[in-house]
Amino acid sequence: MVREDKAPGSLGSRDGLGDKAGMICRAIRRAIVEQALRPGDRLPEDALGERFGVSRTIARHALGQLGAEGLVDLRRNRIAVVATPSMEEARDTFDIRIELEGLVVKALAGRLEKKQIARLREHVEAEQAARQGSEATSIRLATEFHVLLAEMTGKPILTRYVNEVSYRCGLTLSTFGRPHSxxxxxxxxxxxxxxxxxxxxxxxxxxxxxHLEQVADRALLVAPDARNRELMDILAPYAEEVASRSKRPRKA
Amino acid sequence: MVREDKAPGSLGSRDGLGDKAGMICRAIRRAIVEQALRPGDRLPEDALGERFGVSRTIARHALGQLGAEGLVDLRRNRIAVVATPSMEEARDTFDIRIELEGLVVKALAGRLEKKQIARLREHVEAEQAARQGSEATSIRLATEFHVLLAEMTGKPILTRYVNEVSYRCGLTLSTFGRPHSxxxxxxxxxxxxxxxxxxxxxxxxxxxxxHLEQVADRALLVAPDARNRELMDILAPYAEEVASRSKRPRKA
DNA sequence: ATAACTAAGAGTGTATGCAATCACGATGCC
DNA sequence: GGCATCGTGATTGCATACACTCTTAGTTAT
Known part of the structure; x- marks a missing residue:
C-alpha cells in the first residue's frame, strides 16, 4: 500500500471534527435552514449532548464550529443560541454571496458536462415537486441547489464559502423573511x-x-412586520406605553 | 441598569471562545502569517496546551477553530498540522480574495473619514519602516493593511471573511512564495x-x-523551484527515475 | 404591593482520566 | 541487505468531575 488517501492538504469536506461533532453540526445546520430551529432558539450543551448521545464535550465542540460559521451566537457563560443576524449583517451577507456565486457561474458557464447538467435539472425537478410538500424541504432544496453548483466548480475553498454564506442566508430568511417567500x-x-x-x-x-438580488429582496424588504423577535427597534416608539405593563411573556 | 451590552446578534470580534482558546488562535494565526509556523508543522494538543498554560481541552478547541478557518489540517487520530494549500486551492483563495476586497473598496471609496485615512497612511508608514526590519513583520503588516481596510467598512461579515482569506493567502505565500516577494x-x-x-x-x-493579482503572481508563479514540499505533481514526470532511490529525507 | 436582596438551580469553563488509535523503531524472516 | 511483523510510546477521542458564573424564584424590608 502506497498511502494515497484522498488529498493531503485539502479541506475537502471540512468538519475535521472526529465525526460525532460533525454529525451534530450537520444536523443543526439542516435544522436551521429548514427553520426547525429559529433565531434565538437556545442550544444548551447538555441538551444537545443528550439528544445526540454524546457528552457535553462533543456538543460544545460542535457549537464552537457553528459559532465560527456564524450560525450560532456564543457568549461567555451564556447558553448558545441560534444567531439572529441584524439587518446590516443580512445585507452584508447577501452582497458577499452575490460575488462568490458570481465566481461559481464564471467557473461553470460553458464547462458543465452533460452529466452535471442532468444532475442540476434533476435537482430543480425535486424543487418543483417539493413546492407541494413542506416549506422546510423547499427552502432546503433551494439552498442545496446553490451548494450543488458550487461543488461542481471543483474548487474546495469556494465551495466552502458558498456553503457558509448560503446557510447564513437561510438564517437571514428565517429572521426576516415572510413565509412562502x-x-x-x-x-x-x-x-x-x-x-x-x-x-x-x-x-x-x-x-x-x-436571482440573488430577488432572493435578498424577498428576504429583507418585509422585515418590519413579519417577525416579532428582537423587536427592540420596532418597539422603540412605543416604549413609554409598554413601560406600564412590566410582564414579558417570553417564550420558553 | 438596563442591560444594553454590546450587540445581541453580531459576531463582532468572532472567536466566541472563552478567551484562552481565542488567545491560542490569535497566536497561531500570527505565527503562521509571520511564517514562524510553516506548512506541515505539527501542532500537538499537549504541546500547545503546555506552551500556553492551559489544558489539552482548550488547545483542542482552538485547533478546531483554526481547522474551520482552513489554517490547520485536522485528520482523525492524527496530529494537527499547519495546512499546506495545494496550488489549486491557492489560486482559488486569491480569486475569492479579489472579489471580497472588491466589495471592501466599493464600500470605502469616497467614504473614508480623515481620521481613517490618517490611520491608513500611518500603517503604510509602519510598513515602510518594517522593510528594513524582519521579513516576518513586513508580511504581517501587509496582511494587516487589508484587514484594516476591511474593518473600516463596518461590515462585520465581510470583515470576517476578508480576515480569513487574508490569513489563508499568507499561508499560501508561506507555501509557494519566494522570500522577499x-x-x-x-x-x-x-x-x-x-x-x-x-x-x-x-x-x-x-x-x-x-495589486492582488500581483501579490498572487509573486506568490504563485515561482512555485516549482522555490519550495520542495508537496512535490508530488512536480515530481510526477520524473517518477520512474526516482523509483530507484527509495529514501525520503523527510524533515523531523 | 413593590423593590431590593438572597440563595438555590442551571449552565458553562476547564482540567483530568481512560480507552482507542497511530507512529515508529525493534525484531525476525526471506 | 531488504522487507514484513510486532510491540511500545506517543497522541488523540471522548467522558466525567469540579469550580465558577449567571439566572431566577423566593424572601424580606419598605
Whole structure:
C-alpha cells in the first residue's frame, strides 16, 4: 500500500471534527435552514449532548464550529443560541454571496458536462415537486441547489464559502423573511441552468445576480412586520406605553 | 441598569471562545502569517496546551477553530498540522480574495473619514519602516493593511471573511512564495489609499484588483523551484527515475 | 404591593482520566 | 541487505468531575 488517501492538504469536506461533532453540526445546520430551529432558539450543551448521545464535550465542540460559521451566537457563560443576524449583517451577507456565486457561474458557464447538467435539472425537478410538500424541504432544496453548483466548480475553498454564506442566508430568511417567500426561485434556477449549459457567461452572471438580488429582496424588504423577535427597534416608539405593563411573556 | 451590552446578534470580534482558546488562535494565526509556523508543522494538543498554560481541552478547541478557518489540517487520530494549500486551492483563495476586497473598496471609496485615512497612511508608514526590519513583520503588516481596510467598512461579515482569506493567502505565500516577494506591495497600498481618499471607485477597484493579482503572481508563479514540499505533481514526470532511490529525507 | 436582596438551580469553563488509535523503531524472516 | 511483523510510546477521542458564573424564584424590608 502506497498511502494515497484522498488529498493531503485539502479541506475537502471540512468538519475535521472526529465525526460525532460533525454529525451534530450537520444536523443543526439542516435544522436551521429548514427553520426547525429559529433565531434565538437556545442550544444548551447538555441538551444537545443528550439528544445526540454524546457528552457535553462533543456538543460544545460542535457549537464552537457553528459559532465560527456564524450560525450560532456564543457568549461567555451564556447558553448558545441560534444567531439572529441584524439587518446590516443580512445585507452584508447577501452582497458577499452575490460575488462568490458570481465566481461559481464564471467557473461553470460553458464547462458543465452533460452529466452535471442532468444532475442540476434533476435537482430543480425535486424543487418543483417539493413546492407541494413542506416549506422546510423547499427552502432546503433551494439552498442545496446553490451548494450543488458550487461543488461542481471543483474548487474546495469556494465551495466552502458558498456553503457558509448560503446557510447564513437561510438564517437571514428565517429572521426576516415572510413565509412562502421562495416561490418563484425554482424557475430562476431553471433558466440559470440554461444559460450555464449554453455557455453564455454574461447572461448567466446576469441571471445569477438578478436571482440573488430577488432572493435578498424577498428576504429583507418585509422585515418590519413579519417577525416579532428582537423587536427592540420596532418597539422603540412605543416604549413609554409598554413601560406600564412590566410582564414579558417570553417564550420558553 | 438596563442591560444594553454590546450587540445581541453580531459576531463582532468572532472567536466566541472563552478567551484562552481565542488567545491560542490569535497566536497561531500570527505565527503562521509571520511564517514562524510553516506548512506541515505539527501542532500537538499537549504541546500547545503546555506552551500556553492551559489544558489539552482548550488547545483542542482552538485547533478546531483554526481547522474551520482552513489554517490547520485536522485528520482523525492524527496530529494537527499547519495546512499546506495545494496550488489549486491557492489560486482559488486569491480569486475569492479579489472579489471580497472588491466589495471592501466599493464600500470605502469616497467614504473614508480623515481620521481613517490618517490611520491608513500611518500603517503604510509602519510598513515602510518594517522593510528594513524582519521579513516576518513586513508580511504581517501587509496582511494587516487589508484587514484594516476591511474593518473600516463596518461590515462585520465581510470583515470576517476578508480576515480569513487574508490569513489563508499568507499561508499560501508561506507555501509557494519566494522570500522577499512582498517588496513593492507597500507602494501599491499607498496609491490605493490615494484613490480611495479621492473617491474614484473605478480606479480604486482597478488598483486593488491589480495589486492582488500581483501579490498572487509573486506568490504563485515561482512555485516549482522555490519550495520542495508537496512535490508530488512536480515530481510526477520524473517518477520512474526516482523509483530507484527509495529514501525520503523527510524533515523531523 | 413593590423593590431590593438572597440563595438555590442551571449552565458553562476547564482540567483530568481512560480507552482507542497511530507512529515508529525493534525484531525476525526471506 | 531488504522487507514484513510486532510491540511500545506517543497522541488523540471522548467522558466525567469540579469550580465558577449567571439566572431566577423566593424572601424580606419598605
Amino acid at each position: 421562495s416561490e418563484c426561485a425554482v424557475n430562476e434556477h431553471s433558466v440559470l441552468i440554461d444559460a450555464l449549459a449554453e455557455g453564455d457567461v454574461q447572461e448567466a452572471m446576469r441571471l445569477m445576480r438578478e | 512582498s517588496e513593492c506591495a507597500v507602494n501599491e497600498h499607498s496609491v490605493l489609499i490615494d484613490a480611495l481618499a479621492e473617491g474614484d471607485v473605478q480606479e480604486a477597484m482597478r488598483l486593488m484588483r491589480e
